[in-house]
Amino acid sequence: MSPNAAAWLLAFVCLVLAFPVSAHAGWPEHPVKLIVTFPPGSANDAAARIFADGLSKKWGKPVVVEDRPGAEGTIGVGAFVASQDDHTLLYTVAGSVTVAPLLIDHLTYDVDRDLVPVAATTAIVLTLAVTNDLPIRSIPDLINVVRSNPGTYAWASGPSLPRYVFAAFLKRNDLVMNFVSYRDASQPQADLGEGRIQVLVTSLAASSSPVQSGKAHFLAVINPTRAAALPELQTARELGHPELEIDGLAGFFAGTVMSTELRNRIAADVAAVCQEPEARRKLEAAGHNVLGGTTGELKAGIAQQRAWLNEVTRIIDVKNAQ
Template identity: 30%
Template sequence: MQRLRHWLPALLLLAAHLAGAAEWPDRPIKWVVPFPPGGATDTMSRMAAEPLGRRLGVPVVIDNRPGAGSNIGTEAVVRAAPDGYTLMLGSIANTINQTLYTKLSYDFTKDLVAVSPLYEQTNVLVVSADSPVGSLRDLVANAKANPGKLNFGSSGSGTTMHLATELFNKAAGVNTVHIPFKGSPTQELLAGRLDFVFDNILGALPYIRAGKLKALAVTSAERSAVLPDVPTMRELGYPTVQIAVWGGIFMPKGTPQPIVDRISRELSALMQEPAMQERLRGMGAEFKPQTPAEFGRFVSAETAKWGAAVRSSGARVD
């Protein structure tokens, strides 16, 4: 009897947890996007939120919480109740931030639960259409002939645009100058004030198709379906310059496992529907299904990988 009394509080808590999971969902779910409206993470979130809500039987409402490179929105989700009514579009930015920011109040891999990937894209190395550079070989030759004179833009220190170029500089043995911007550097490249950018494919693709930018290479492991004639950095002899720009769903630590598993199943089914696959391909993206456990291991590996890259680059944000 004494042993039963000892375990009773835990048993009651477990029963309440299971009961809550069985009734879930019975009200709208908040989907936090830790970036402003209009970017890749916001676009992908809005594409999936409404049909996910239809599958779950309740509205899934987008809540943009931008700031501090995604840290403000992420911290809000870390502090949210683990009741299944808050989820977040986390991304490669979070795995970079874990090392980039020296004063984070949370641990991305420990304080959130990885639920499911949502999309994967590539960065694309682009120059303006007016640039005399016509290939990666040309760019490397130009950079070696003019050390410290070529400049590249990024959307901020420690972003994939920045780190991709740092990996490229190291692999090619060149020295180029980083110019960070608060937003996209694409307009500066178009105006001829930058020499090259490792841009996100979603932002660069319209300009490539319009003939305003030239694509020299992609950073994905395989060629992009929307740029099939553009080689990968690996094909061109730079296998270490490989970046997959991804986003996925996360929830507060302690969210009941049945809820995590349900969202994972529904998202996986949704993202593999033919109409959704077509929309993803049109944006240069793809969906690679993973279980919560598989996705969690992927996120841990990405955090370690980008931690090393950030330390090597010397980038820091206090």
């Protein structure tokens, strides 16, 4: 090899070492599967599809949503853990990590080992709504009316966290109401509007119909922050009832096969979608508060939710919440 050729080769090697090519520069190589633990048409499914659309545009490959709802999210999570690779992601709520182990004795996976937080996306807005048939205009009014008529009135809720928080609220205040369970998410708001139940604790999207028709009204947002879609409605904490607070945190999770470098890249892209004005508009209109899209935010939210649940489980049995 001539001296000039050797010099050029040495320069090339130095250049490669100085600017290494990422092992994931060509990722994704084919469509990305996004397993979603919610049914089609639900608020969180809608959010997942908004993010899937935004990410597919960034990645130049389709992000295919696969809905696997049921069993507190464990069906979808189980499917994700069983089939994960570096082209499969999970979209679910923090409750899949915090609540599921409290309800199901023998999970087929370990939430801390098998689910790696990637990025927070949104917090679904959760509300406390009451019928207009009763003279209730505040949380103290609600306490007084229910206390004066123990066992007379009925309530319903969204699954999991809203139910546990309100059941604990009743227990704290020595109140007796009848819990009504539903399989169809549309029926509770219809019954609230017709006065067949008096209180509904669920997402904004699943409780707005009777409010819009003038048959019910909101007492509070039970998230830590106000709703972007209802900025004038105060939070339960602002109204002096932090015991009603919980958050509907959702986000992306990866499997252990995915490298830290790739997870960080995905988180950055999720954060970018969170900042897109059109995506934010759609998410807020669907009843979400948009978050920052960071890994730290998702981890912190999970830790906070576990702290809330530790308090709740000291008051009620979550497996038999009434």
